[in-house]
Amino acid sequence: MASATTSKKMREEATCPICLQLMAEPMSISCGHSYCQACLLSFMGLASSPLRQQDTETFSCPQCRAPFQRGSLRPSKQLGNLIAALRELEQEQELEQEQEQEQEQEQEQEQELFCQEHRERLLLFCEDEGQLICWRCERGLRHKGHTTSLVEDAGPSYQEQLQEAVRKLRQLEEECTSQKAFMAKQIAEWNEKIEARSQKIQEDFKNLHSCLSKEKRYLQILESEKEHTLRRLREREAKLEQQSRELESCILELEERCQGSAQKMLQDVKGALSRSQAVRLETQKVLSLEVQTECDVPELYFDLRKRLRSHQISVTLDPETAHPELIPSKDQRQVTRGGCPQGAGDPSPQRFTVSPCILGFMPWRQYFKVDVGEGVGWDVGWDVGVCLESVQRFVETLQKPEAGFWALRLCARDSYQALTWPRTPLGLKKPPLVGGVLMDCEVGVVSFYNATSGSHLFTFPGPPSPAS
Template sequence: MASASTSKKMREEATCSICLHLMAEPVSISCGHSYCQACLLRFVGPPSSLPSEQDTETFSCPQCQALFQRGSLRPNKQLGSLIAALREQEQQQQQQLEQEEEQEQEQELSCEEHGERLHLFCEDDGQLICWRCERHGQHKGHNTALVEDVSPGYREKLQEAVRKLRQLEEECTNQKAFTAKQIAQWKRQKIQADFHNLRSFLREEERSYLRKLESEEQRTLQRLRVREANLGQQSRKLKYHIRELEERCQGSAQKVLQDVKGALSRSQDVRLETPEALSLEIQTQYKVPELYFELRKRLRSHQGT
C-alpha cells in the first residue's frame, strides 16, 4: 500500500482545481490539465447557438490561462482508472479507521476524579459526569440526564450543523469557480476586434495600448487571485468543521456529547465572507475609431497617388 505522503501527492494530482474534490469523469484539454467533466462544462458555459461554432469556441484554462477549444475536450480514461483505485484505497483506509474507532468506543470513558462510568450528562455545564459528580461534586443540583436519553437530540443538532456548513461550502465552491472564470475571461478583450480590419496598419498602436493595459491587468488579476485564495482558505476551514462534526455524529453517545455545546458553538460561528464585487470594466482609454478613419483616409490618399 502506498505511503501517506504518496497517497497525499496522488490525491493532490487527482483533485479538480475548480471544485476541489477528486475528479469525476475527468476530461483533459489541449494544454494537458484535467478537470471534472461537469465542472469544465459548467465553466465554459452553454455552447453557441450556431452549430458550426460550437467546437471552435475559445476559452482560457483555469490554471495556466492557455487557450483551448470546446472541441478539444477528451476523456482521460487512464486518470479515471487511477482515481477509481485511489477511491478504493481510501475506502479501505476509512473502513480500517472505523474499525479502530469502534474498538475504542467499546472502552467506555471513566470519570478522572472518581473513576466511575460517565453515564450522565450535565445540561448546565455541557459535560459528561458520573453519579458521584452529580451527588457530591461541583455538579450537585444541576439539571442532569442519562447519556442515552439526551444523545439523540444532540446528534440531530450536530447533523443540522453539518447540513448548514455543507451549504456554505457549496456556495464557497460556486464563488471560487465563478472567480476562476472571471480571471480567464478578463484576458479576452474586445480591443483586438477593433483592430481586425486594419491589423497591418494598427499593429504598433495595438502594442502600445496593450502595454498600457498590462499594468491595469496585473492589478485586477491580483485582486481576483487574492479573492480566489481567500475563498480556497474558507473552503478548507469549512471542510475541517464538517469532518469534525461528521466524525462526532458517527461516534458513540459519549463521543457525541463530549464538549458538544462547544462544537455546536464553533460551527455556528462559522461565516462565509462574501467577496466584494469587483468592476471588470477596462479603465485604459483608447481611440480606435478615430485612428481607424485617419488611417483609412491615408490609405485612400496613398492609393490615389
Template sequence: MASGTPSKKMREEATCSICLNLMDEPVSITCGHSYCHLCIMGFIKIMSHTEPEEFTCPQCRVPFQMESLRPNKQLGSLIEVIKELDHEMTCEIHGEQLQLFCEDEGQLICWRCERTLQHKGHTTALVEDVCQGYKEKLQNVMTKLRQLEEECVNLMVFTTKQITEWKKNIETRREKIQSDFQNLQRFLYEEEKSCMWKLEKEEEQILKRLRASEASLEQQSCALRNHILKLEEKCQGSAQELLQDVKDTLSKSWAVKLETPEALSLEPHTECNVPELYCDVKKMLRSYQVGVTLDPDTAYHELLLSEDRRQVTHGSPQDNLDASSRRFSAFPCVLGYEGFTSGRHYFEVDVGEGTAWEVGVCLENVQRGMDMKQKPEFGFWAIRLCRKKGYVALTSSPIYLHLTEHPLLMGIFLDYEAGVVSFYNMTTASHIFTFPKASFSDTLRPYFQVFQYSPLFLPPPDE
C-alpha cells in the first residue's frame, strides 16, 4: 500500500517558502536554504531599498550576499521526480490509479474506493466522461474573472487620472489663494497660512483615500491574475489534475467579487474669498469675537475684580480670599473664565494709558508660583509692556517690538487647530505680532498680568 507521508515530506522540502509552490530553478544561499530563482531575486530587489549590500534569509534571518547564490541541481532533479509522480496521481490509500470521479464528494477515487462505505450510494463516473464538462465550467469562470480583471485595470487607470486631476485642481486652488493674498496687508499673512493649511489637509485626506483605492485595485488585479493563471494551468494539465478539487475551485472562483472604489468629488471644498471677507480687518477679527470675563478663583490676592468681572486693578492685599490651588501666588496674574479647546476665537483688552501689563493666552495647567516662566515652552503666549524696555513678545528668546503707535485696545486672535496666536493694535487695526506656529493639546485660557496704575478692562463683544 502506498504511503502519502514520504511523498508529502518530499514536497515540503521542495516547496519554496516565498511563493509556496514547487521551486522553479532552485538556488541556495549561504545558510543552506533554497528558493526559486525568481522569488529570491524579487526578495533581494525589495530588500535593496533598505539594505543595498547585505540581505537576510527570509526563513532564518542569517545574512547573505548576492554573490552567495548557487544553483541547487540536486534539488532541481528531485523536483522533476516529484512532478513525474504528480502526473501519475495514484490513490494514496490503495495505490490504484484514480480513474473515477465522485460527484457527491467532488474527489478523484479509485475502483477500490468506490466499494468502500465512504462512497456507498454516491454518484461516480469515469474521469474521461466528466472532464470536458468541468473544463467548460472552469473556462466560464475564467471568462468572468478576465472581465473583472479588465474592469479592475480600467478602474486603476481612472483612479490614477483622478489623482493627477485632483493634484492639478489643488495646485490651481493654491495659486488662487496665494494670488488673493499678495496685495493684502501684513496681518492677513497668517490668515493665508491658515487657509493653505486646511487645503493641504484636504488634499492629504483625499489623496490618501484615492491612493488607498488605487492600491486596493492593484492588489485585486494581481489576485485575479494569479487566480486565472492557476486555472489555466489546471485546464492545461491532465484530466486528473483538472478534476482534483474542481468543485471547490469553481465555488471559490465564482465567489470572487471586485470591490470598486468609492466615488470622490475632485472639487476642493476649501474656500477663501479674500476680497469679500477680509477687506475690513476689524470686521474679520470681530466675526470670531467671544465674551471674556475674569475668573476670581485664579486672581492674585492683590488684584481687585469689578462686580461684572470685566475690569481688574492692582490694589492692596485681600485677606478674605478662599484658598485655591488655581490662584496665582507669586505674580499679579488672573485668567479668563472661558476656556478654548478648538476653533477660532478673538477677544479684546482695553489697556488704556497703562504703563505696564501682560496680555495673551496660556494653558490651563501652567505653573502659578515662583517657578512660573512666561514662555511658549511653559504654556504662555503673551505680549508685555515694560516701563523701561517697551513692548516685548514673550517668545523663547524675548523679541522687542518697535511700535510707531501705542495701542489703547489690544486684540488677541487664536486659531487653535492652526496653532496660531496673533496680536493686533485695534486702535489702528494693524497687526503687531504672531507667535511661531504651536501645537495645542490642552485647554487655553485668556491670560493677564496687572501692575499698579495700569488697570485692564474687557469690553463686551457688542462694543
C-alpha cells in the first residue's frame, strides 16, 4: 500500500491545472502538459465539438503559453490508467479509515456505558463538571454538593444548545463559502484584467519593432505583479479552505452527538460546546485588483520621432500637376481648394483634371509632414499620401495601392480611413493635426504617423518604384 505522501504526490501529478480535480479523459498537447478533455475543449472554446486531427488552428498552453495546434491533441492512456489506479487506491484508504473510525466509536461506546471507576452504569449527569457519572460517583466526596440530574432530564436542554451551536456554525460555514466564491471571483477577475492589460500592451507594441525589448520588459513586470497578487489571493483562498474544513469537522461532531444516545451526547458536552464557540471565521481585508503596471507607449515614440526627423525633407508642390480647383501658395508649400478653377484651359499633360490632386516630388527614402489643420476642409475632408508618377490624371480612378495610391483619408468629421480596398477604418481617438509620411522604397513600406504625438497610424506595403 502506498504511503499518504506518495499518494499525495501522485494526485498532484494527476490533477488538471484548469479544474483542479483528477483528470477525466486526460489529453496531452505538444508541450507535454495534460488536461481533462472537457476542460481543454472549453478553454479552446470548442465546447463538446469533436476533434479534427487535421485542424491547424493554433492555441496557447494554459500553463506555459507554448503554442499548439488543435490537431495535435492526443488521449493520454497511460495517465488515464494511472488516475484509475489512484482512485482505487484512495477508495481503499478511505475504506480503511472508515473501518478504523467505526472501531474507535465502538470502543468509545463501550467505555461510555459504564463508569470506569465503579463499573456502574452512567445514568446521571453532573452539571458542575459537565460529566456523566454513576450513583456511586454522586455519593462520593468529589461530587458532594454538585447539581446532578438524570440523563433523560439533562438531554433535551443540551440538545437545544447543541442544535443552536450547529446553527451558528452553519452560518459561519455559509459565510466561509461566500468568501471562497468571492475569492474565486477575484482570482478570475484578476486573471481577466491581466489578460486584457497584456493584450493592450502587445497591441501598443505591435507596430514598434524597435521597442520589442521594452515590450518584453513591461510584460515581465506585469507577469511579476500578476504572480505576486495571485499568490496572495491563493493564500487567502487556502486559508478559507482550511477554515471550511474546521467548520465542517466541528459541525459533524455536534450533529453526531445530537443523533446518538443521551449518554453519548452528554459525554464532555460542555467541552464540545466550548470548542464550537471558539471557532471563528477570520475576516480578511479585500485586496485591490487594480493593475499597477502602466505602459505609456506614446512616451516610447520619442526615439522613433528622432529617427524620422533625420530623414525629414521639405516638399515643394508642383503647380503644373495641380487640379484646376486647387490653388498653391506663393511659396508652393500649401494648397487650398478654391471656388474658381485655376488653369482650366491649361492643356498641360501633367495636370490632374478629375481628382483634386497636386504632387510634390521626393527621393525614394524620405519623411515629410503635412499640416492638415483643424477647421479648414473639415466637412469636405482630405487625402494625404504618396502615389506613383505614372498614375491616371485624366480619368476618374479609384485610389488604392493597386492603382498606385498609398494614402489616408478624412471622409467625414471624424472618420479616418486607410485607402486600401476595401477601405480600412482607423478608429483614431485623437485627430492628427499634423500627419507624418515615411516612404522607404528600399524596404518596401509607406508608413503614416501622428507627427504631434509620434504615434503610428498605418503602414502600407510600399511602391515598387520612385513615387510622388
